[in-house]
Every structure is written in structure tokens, then in C-alpha cells.
Amino acid sequence: TIQIFARVKPPVRKHQQGIYSIDEDEKLIPSLEIILPRDLADGFVNNKRESYKFKFQRIFDQDANQETIFENIAKPVAGSVLEGYNGTIFAYGQTGSGKTFTITGGAERYSDRGIIPRTLSYIFEQLQKDSSKMYTTHISYLEIYNECGYDLLDPRHEASSLEDLPKVTILEDPDQNIHLKNLTLHQATTEEEALNLLFLGDTNRMIAETPMNQASTRSHCIFTIHLSSKEPGSATVRHAKLHLVDLAGSERVAKTGVGGHLLTEAKYINLSLHYLEQVIIALSEKHRSHIPYRNSMMTSVLRDSLGGNCMTTMIATLSLEKRNLDESISTCRFAQRVALIKNEAVLNEEIDPRLMIKRLQKEIQELKDELAMVTEEQRTEALTEAELLQLEKLITSFLEDQDPESRLEVGADMRKVHHCFHHLKKLLNDKKIFGNNTVSNTVSSESKDQDCQEPLKEEEYRKLRDILKQRDNEINILVNMLKKEKKKAQEALHLAGMDRREFRHSQSPPFPPGNPEEGQRMRLSSAPSQAQDFSILGNRSSLLHKKT
Numbered sequence: 001t002i003q004i005f006a007r008v009k010p011p012v013r014k015h016q017q018g019i020y021s022i023d024e025d026e027k028l029i030p031s032l033e034i035i036l037p038r039d040l041a042d043g044f045v046n047n048k049r050e051s052y053k054f055k056f057q058r059i060f061d062q063d064a065n066q067e068t069i070f071e072n073i074a075k076p077v078a079g080s081v082l083e084g085y086n087g088t089i090f091a092y093g094q095t096g097s098g099k100t101f102t103i104t105g106g107a108e109r110y111s112d113r114g115i116i117p118r119t120l121s122y123i124f125e126q127l128q129k130d131s132s133k134m135y136t137t138h139i140s141y142l143e144i145y146n147e148c149g150y151d152l153l154d155p156r157h158e159a160s161s162l163e164d165l166p167k168v169t170i171l172e173d174p175d176q177n178i179h180l181k182n183l184t185l186h187q188a189t190t191e192e193e194a195l196n197l198l199f200l201g202d203t204n205r206m207i208a209e210t211p212m213n214q215a216s217t218r219s220h221c222i223f224t225i226h227l228s229s230k231e232p233g234s235a236t237v238r239h240a241k242l243h244l245v246d247l248a249g250s251e252r253v254a255k256t257g258v259g260g261h262l263l264t265e266a267k268y269i270n271l272s273l274h275y276l277e278q279v280i281i282a283l284s285e286k287h288r289s290h291i292p293y294r295n296s297m298m299t300s301v302l303r304d305s306l307g308g309n310c311m312t313t314m315i316a317t318l319s320l321e322k323r324n325l326d327e328s329i330s331t332c333r334f335a336q337r338v339a340l341i342k343n344e345a346v347l348n349e350e351i352d353p354r355l356m357i358k359r360l361q362k363e364i365q366e367l368k369d370e371l372a373m374v375t376e377e378q379r380t381e382a383l384t385e386a387e388l389l390q391l392e393k394l395i396t397s398f399l400e401d402q403d404p405e406s407r408l409e410v411g412a413d414m415r416k417v418h419h420c421f422h423h424l425k426k427l428l429n430d431k432k433i434f435g436n437n438t439v440s441n442t443v444s445s446e447s448k449d450q451d452c453q454e455p456l457k458e459e460e461y462r463k464l465r466d467i468l469k470q471r472d473n474e475i476n477i478l479v480n481m482l483k484k485e486k487k488k489a490q491e492a493l494h495l496a497g498m499d500r501r502e503f504r505h506s507q508s509p510p511f512p513p514g515n516p517e518e519g520q521r522m523r524l525s526s527a528p529s530q531a532q533d534f535s536i537l538g539n540r541s542s543l544l545h546k547k548t
């Protein structure tokens, strides 16, 4: 659960006696009792109670110095941050109750340094002591005023009001992680560098404050130490954040106004504190599925610190003067609710791929060395010429061995095993190529004996050409013969006279009827075969037909 502490501020004037008492029995949980003076208690209409008791982890009375506060509250949180957990310390209380004094410190004396400078000092001291890990530290300082975020570590020193500072906005990734856009992270390698950043931020915070915006009472300031660590040679990086939060004044306005009804329901002047309370209530109630973190920037930023992956501590600052009793009671009530919240802090580890490669390379080298020790031979990347020859001999004899039980023994050396496979593959491929050659050789040798396909074609072609020549000759002879026969036929026709013309017409249907002149011409110019119709050369008709 979130740890709650109370710190009572020394009074400006001497406290009236008997306003509060602290019960710090060793065996019991410490409790703070606020006792209402007669005159105040009488004012409560419905509530005649004269005292209120609140339990805290520890209560620090007026005389508790800054050192005590740091040792008891901040040091354990800083310790877990150094281990890789997220941590948050926030101060809650009305204006003037000592929040800034507790978180940042007083400016007058060195001993008034608050939690931030002391924590920085402690963290850097621890980092120097611990040589087993490599650490990187970054600082950011955010002010939230009126739902707007401002980067207090703007190095330009130009800010004369908050609006001059870079505006920080919230981005939410698909995994619902909150990212702050425009909030710069400044690396700090020494305590001095980190303190300078705190000083820069506080200066900007003061410059930006005007009586108009009452920034110090109305705004929240979140100083964050981002710590990443890794062991040398490890690929795992741990990230941890420590938020040191100075909240806005928690004072409320009584709904019913003044006049004795001091402890009646009241509302916050600062809206985001109202939302903070909503979140706290939601978190402290069991079985609440929706937590309204998104209602304000502050609850979004502190999301992990409230009901998330964080070790969270709250300091309720109290100014137990008579006029502040109602606010003090409100603060204590708020703390009681906060105490119900359970957080679950986990180590924020992630693997850096670059570091992973380095680590694996180292591991390979170590394994090689180990192997060399066992086999008593230094292993290099490649096999030697002699080893390769030896292997090839082994393969050859293995392949030639007709014994089906024979084995190829190369020992437990993956390089040799791989080489054997490669060599076998090469042999197999060579064999394939060689095999193909054999086939073509056979063919060509066969062609020498039996004629291959190409010369065979050539031969046939020649034969066919000869046949064709012969046929041409035959045809020429036939044509000449025909020409002679035609001449004879024409003469015969001429001699036959008109009587035979009728006969010719009925006997030769291929000639179109009609103009006898035309028919004559066509007959004369057409193929010689036409002549057979009326020629007497019946024995040649088959030959002529073939020619056509």
C-alpha cells in the first residue's frame, strides 16, 4: 500500500496547547489526534465530536529536521529506485503547511535542504560506490498549472511568465502509456549538474510566478529523476523513475460558507486536486474497474504512482493552528484514503538488442574457448587444407564402401559435418552434369552408326528433291506431248467441221453455254487436260489428271 507520513510544521507563533497529540507507542501504529477547542467544537451542528484520530506510518512533529525526514521517508524510496523500481513521494497539504519546504527545502540554511537535493546527493553517492553497474541519470522538471504542463528546465532563461515556458502535452500510446511531449530530459552525470538543473527549474518557477496566477499555491511541480542501469556485459537495462511531487495547496472552500460550519463538505479550490481525490477514492474502493485518471493532466502524469507500478509515499503536511484545523483534518482524511491504495511495483527491465548482440558474441567466444580447452586444439573459423583433404578421402572411401553398414565418421565437429554435406552435394551435382554428358555422348556415338536425326532429314530432303526433278522432267515431256496432241486436235477439229460442234457441246459440260466465241477462247486458253474430252488419247487421261 501507499505509505503515509505526517509532518507537523512549527508554528509561526507559539501553538495553543492541547490542539493535537501524537501517540507513538512502539507496539501500536502511530496516531495523530486532533483535539478541537471548546469554542470550535461547539460550532458543529451535527457533529459533537471533540477529537479526530488518524493513523500514519509515522508522524514527524515540529522538531523533526530535514535530515530526519530524508532518512525516514525518502531514503528507502531512493533505495528501491536504485534497484530499478519506480518511486514517488508527494507532499499534500494546504498552502503554507510546508510542502515546498519538505520537497525542495528552505533557502536560508544549508541544513534546510529538502528531499530533492538530499536524494540527488544520496543517489549520486550510491552510483559512485556501485561499480558493478553502469548508470545513466536524467532529470526533468514539470510544472502543471491550470491543466497545462510547462517545462521548467527550459535553458533559455527568457521566461518572465509561465506562458513563456515550453508547453508540455500528454500523449498516450496504444498500450496506454503516458508520454510527455516537449518535456526535456537533461542528463546529469554528477550531483552538481543535477543540482544546477534543480536550481534552474526553481528559478524558472519563481520568475514565472506572479500574484495573479498564484502559481506556487495553484500548481503542481514534479521533479523527476530518471535512472537507467545495466550490469556490464548484460543486455538487460533497468529503468526507474523517481517523482518528487510538490502538489498545489489542498485548501477547500466550504460550501456553506463561514460561520461555524467548518467541517462541512467542502470542495477544492484546485480542480485537479478534486480529480486526484476522485482517483484516490476509486482506487481505494474495491472492484472499481474505471479509474478516472484522464480527467486531469496531473492524475495522468502520476498514473503509475497511483495504483500502478510504483512505490509511492505521501507526506501529509500539517499546519496545526487553530484556524487551520479544518484543513488539517481534510488532509488527514485524504491520507487515510490514500493509505488504502495498493500498488504493485515491478522491476522495469528491458532488453537492449545491441547489448544482446554483444553479449551473444561474447558468449560464442567463451564457448569456443571452452571447446578448445576440451579438445585441446585451437579452433579457427575455417578447416585447414589438410583437414579438408582428409575429409574428402573419408567421403570417397565411404562412397566406395559397398558395406551398407559403413559409416562416415567425422567426429563431433559441426564444421566437418557441414563440409561433408557440402562435398556430397557437390559430388551429386557433378554427377548429374557428368550423367547428362554421357547421354548426349551416347546419342552422338549412335548417330555415327545409325545416322542422327538431322542428317537423316537432309538425306530425305535430297531424295525428295530428286524425285521432284524426275517428276518435273516427266511433266515437261508430257506437256510437250500435249502441245503436239493439241495441235493435232485443233487440226482435227478444223477438219471435223460444223457437224461435230454439236456433239462437242453436249459432251463437254465444263464449257459454259452461251457465246460460242467465248467458249472457244476459254477452251483454247485453259489447261491442256480440257482437250482430252474430245481427244482420242484416252490412255493418257490418268497421267494428265495426276499432273493437274
Ligand code: ADP
Binding pocket: 008, 009, 010, 062, 093, 094, 095, 096, 097, 098, 099, 100, 101, 102, 106, 249, 317
Ligand atoms: P507550502 O509549500 O505548503 O505552501 P512552504 O513550504 O512554502 O509551504 O512553507 C511555508 C513557510 O513555512 C515557509 O516559509 C517555510 O520556510 C516554512 N516552513 C514550512 N515547514 C517548515 C518546517 N518544518 N520547519 C521550518 N520552517 C518551515
Ligand code: MG
Binding pocket: 099, 100, 101, 216, 217, 246
Ligand atoms: Mg509551496
